[in-house]
Amino acid sequence: MQEYSRCLRRQGKRIGLVPTMGYLHEGHLSLVRRSVRENDKTVVSVFVNPMQFGPREDFKKYPRAFKRDEEMLRRSGVDVLFYPSSKAVYPEPYYTTVNVEYLTEPLCDRSRPGHFRGVTTVVAKLFNITTPDSAYFGRKDAQQAAVIKKMAVDLNMGIKIVTMPIVREKGGLAMSSRNAYLSEEERRDAAVLYEALALAKGMIKKGRRSSGEIKDAMRGLIRKKKTAKIDYIEIVNEDTFKNISRPTGKVLIALAVYIGRTRLIDNIRLKAGYYQ
Amino acid sequence: MQEYSRCLRRQGKRIGLVPTMGYLHEGHLSLVRRSVRENDKTVVSVFVNPMQFGPREDFKKYPRAFKRDEEMLRRSGVDVLFYPSSKAVYPEPYYTTVNVEYLTEPLCDRSRPGHFRGVTTVVAKLFNITTPDSAYFGRKDAQQAAVIKKMAVDLNMGIKIVTMPIVREKGGLAMSSRNAYLSEEERRDAAVLYEALALAKGMIKKGRRSSGEIKDAMRGLIRKKKTAKIDYIEIVNEDTFKNISRPTGKVLIALAVYIGRTRLIDNIRLKAGYYQ
Numbered sequence: 009m010q011e012y013s014r015c016l017r018r019q020g021k022r023i024g025l026v027p028t029m030g031y032l033h034e035g036h037l038s039l040v041r042r043s044v045r046e047n048d049k050t051v052v053s054v055f056v057n058p059m060q061f062g063p064r065e066d067f068k069k070y071p072r073a074f075k076r077d078e079e080m081l082r083r084s085g086v087d088v089l090f091y092p093s094s095k096a097v098y099p100e101p102y103y104t105t106v107n108v109e110y111l112t113e114p115l116c117d118r119s120r121p122g123h124f125r126g127v128t129t130v131v132a133k134l135f136n137i138t139t140p141d142s143a144y145f146g147r148k149d150a151q152q153a154a155v156i157k158k159m160a161v162d163l164n165m166g167i168k169i170v171t172m173p174i175v176r177e178k179g180g181l182a183m184s185s186r187n188a189y190l191s192e193e194e195r196r197d198a199a200v201l202y203e204a205l206a207l208a209k210g211m212i213k214k215g216r217r218s219s220g221e222i223k224d225a226m227r228g229l230i231r232k233k234k235t236a237k238i239d240y241i242e243i244v245n246e247d248t249f250k251n252i253s254r255p256t257g258k259v260l261i262a263l264a265v266y267i268g269r270t271r272l273i274d275n276i277r278l279k280a281g282y283y284q
Numbered sequence: 285m286q287e288y289s290r291c292l293r294r295q296g297k298r299i300g301l302v303p304t305m306g307y308l309h310e311g312h313l314s315l316v317r318r319s320v321r322e323n324d325k326t327v328v329s330v331f332v333n334p335m336q337f338g339p340r341e342d343f344k345k346y347p348r349a350f351k352r353d354e355e356m357l358r359r360s361g362v363d364v365l366f367y368p369s370s371k372a373v374y375p376e377p378y379y380t381t382v383n384v385e386y387l388t389e390p391l392c393d394r395s396r397p398g399h400f401r402g403v404t405t406v407v408a409k410l411f412n413i414t415t416p417d418s419a420y421f422g423r424k425d426a427q428q429a430a431v432i433k434k435m436a437v438d439l440n441m442g443i444k445i446v447t448m449p450i451v452r453e454k455g456g457l458a459m460s461s462r463n464a465y466l467s468e469e470e471r472r473d474a475a476v477l478y479e480a481l482a483l484a485k486g487m488i489k490k491g492r493r494s495s496g497e498i499k500d501a502m503r504g505l506i507r508k509k510k511t512a513k514i515d516y517i518e519i520v521n522e523d524t525f526k527n528i529s530r531p532t533g534k535v536l537i538a539l540a541v542y543i544g545r546t547r548l549i550d551n552i553r554l555k556a557g558y559y560q
Contacts, residue, residue: 010442018296103385104404104438110379128380129439136440162380163405164412166286 009090013051013139021048025140027131030054031071031185032080035175039144042172044085051138052081053090055097060126071188090138097133106132108155108162114249115151115262116273119239127152128159135160135167142168146175148182150260150275151249174274176202182274189270197233198267201274204229204241208261209276212283217254219243222261230265239264239271246277256283285366289327289415297324301416303407306330307347307461308356311451315420318448320361327414328357329366331373336402347464366414373409382408384431384438390525391427391538392549395515403428404435411436411443418444422451424458426536426551427525450550452478458550465546473509474543477550480505480517484537485552488559493530495519498537506541515540515547522553532559 016023024043028036036052043050054077061067074091081089105125112124135143143160145153157169175183180202181195190198204226211222223241230236244251246258255261255278262275292299300319304312312328319326330353337343350367357365381401388400411419419436421429433445451459456478457471466474480502487498499517506512520527522534531537531554538551 010440014293014442017290018294020294101386102438103387104435105383105385106380106439107383108380110377133438133440136442159380162378162409163382164286164409166290166412 009051009088009092010137010139012088013137016049017139022142023047023138023140024050025134025138025143026050026052027134027143027145028052028054029056029070029185030077031073031188032077033175033183033185033187035146035148035172035183037080037084038172038175039146040081040084040086042170043142043144046142046170047140049087050085051088051090051140052086053092053134053138055090055092055130055134057097057126057130058094059098059129060123062120062122065120066186066189069189071185090134097130105129106159106163108159111151111155111158111249114244114251115240115242116264119264119271124152124155128155131156132159132163132165135165140167142170144170144172147171147277148174148184148273148275150246150262150277154247154249180206182272184272186270186272190267194235194267194270197235198272200230200233200236201263201265201272204263205261205274205276208243209278212255212259212278217256219251219253219255222255226263230263233267235268237266239266285327285364285368286413286415288364289413292325293415298418299323299414299416300326301410301414301419302326302328303410303419303421304328304330305332305346305461306353307349307464308353309451309459309461309463311422311424311448311459313356313360314448314451315422315446316357316360316362318446319418319420322418322446325363326361327364327366327416328362329368329410329414331366331368331406331410333373333402333406334370335374335405336399338396338398341396342462342465347461366410373406381405382435382439384435387427387431387434387525390520390527391516391518392540395540395547400428400431404431407432408435408439408441411441416443418446420446420448423447423553424450424460424549424551426522426538426553430523430525456482458548460548462546462548466543470511470543470546473511474548476506476509476512477539477541477548480539481537481550481552484519485554488531488535488554493532495527495529495531498531502539506539509543511544513542515542 024047026039106128153171160167179199208222241263246260259278264273300323302315382404429447436443455475484498517539522536535554540549
């Protein structure tokens with residue numbers, strides 16, 4: 009893979025990379041389509057990265073469907089499907105990590121310590137192997153996208169990080185490979201993540217400016233669902249991921265909720281112009 | 285710099301990088317000459333990296349002589365002298381680090397915590413900016429070279445790490461920019477680092493196989509010098525940097541000694557064939 013991408017670079021070809029953990033859905037495909045449009049060659053990596061899962065998390069049962077993924081990518085005009093084994097990515101002994109401080113501390117790292125270190129490490133490796141000009145990430149993982157952007161800038165990777173909007177199912181549920189874990193009842197309850205975000209957005213539109221009050225209302229709504237258990241609800245500055253007590257400027261409202269045993273995340277951004 | 289190196293890569297040119305902190309001596313020049321011989325273009329970076337100095341270390345007074353360095357490099361056939369400012373290398377806010385675990389824990393990291401994280405971080409950045417095929421490091425910093433080799437492999441950098449032998453002054457003192465700190469008396473005493481290594485080598489040649497006994501003899505020799513204070517003396521496996529109680533196989537004997545207020549390091553390698 010590395011030899012091939014270096015060869016492409018020598019030929020002056022623009023390379024786009026879409027890093028995924030497979031079990032692809034419409035969210036991934038929106039990234040793929042943009043990369044195909046913007047580059048000479050699009051590489052999609054499919055790698056369920058053990059380093060970003062905690063010891064009690066769902067690494068083993070994470071959904072995998074390689075043949076289906078392969079078929080979807082073939083139809084999407086992807087040039088290279090990069091599908092390495094864990095042993096090839098982390099040959100023993102493996103000692104090196106990439107860390108982004110501060111940005112990784114709030115939100116998801118609290119309930120998933122070391123998660124982002126696993127993400128930045130594998131993404132740094134994938135970048136070195138595939139040498140992309142641009143790499144594409146979904147905004148559902150808003151914190152992940154911000155952390156990777158920061159890594160790319162700080163380490164002078166010279167790679168443009170492109171993010172794309174969340175793709176949602178009809179009821180508002182953000183598309184995620186983990187939705188495959190949900191029972192029918194859970195899938196109905198899972199719509200509450202987006203409903204809570206929409207509620208928050210509506211309250212702000214109506215002039216409410218207390219993050220505490222807004223989060224309370226969101227909590228109240230989510231707690232009505234039998235299978236839901238809140239991990240976090242945060243209202244933060246979109247750039248710094250620091251909590252803000254009064255939503256104003258570029259705001260990200262983000263939440264993680266367990267639906268049964270499945271942890272789902274979602275978020276909305278409010279642009280600086282939103283508040284009138 | 286990054287644009288220029290990418291342009292060179294597109295032209296299929298081989299790039300060699302010699303990362304330095306300046307105040308160049310014959311040790312650096314041996315790296316430069318090898319790079320000039322092996323590559324189409326040689327880049328030498330001169331950057332005194334604040335991240336690898338502890339808060340009480342000698343970052344501020346580290347010797348700098350840019351004009352002299354520039355002149356030496358010009359005469360050595362170097363193509364590019366890359367001389368960035370601290371602000372350009374670490375624009376605020378700066379959050380990202382690269383860490384190599386285990387290999388960094390023994391020897392120098394004990395007395396210089398965080399030192400290697402600073403080294404690997406800046407070297408990863410320099411690699412991304414200058415996109416070398418090969419990078420050149422001196423074996424005086426044996427642990428540094430091993431740590432950087434491991435980083436390059438683990439993160440799939442596709443860069444060959446070349447190391448070169450220690451260059452010594454007549455009395456045996458390993459060349460180092462920090463030798464500039466030494467008074468005349470200290471410079472005489474500093475020869476004891478190499479004398480202690482030679483003593484150890486001789487003992488092993490004669491069949492002694494107790495690391496404890498050998499280190500005791502080295503300590504005894506060094507303590508005779510008024511200005512010397514031992515930081516560490518270690519006999520380790522050259523690949524793992526783990527202590528070995530009986531020197532055999534690929535062995536590194538390494539030491540760090542304060543001569544007055546100046547911390548100096550030195551080492552020798554014994555190849556697996558040395559023991560008869």
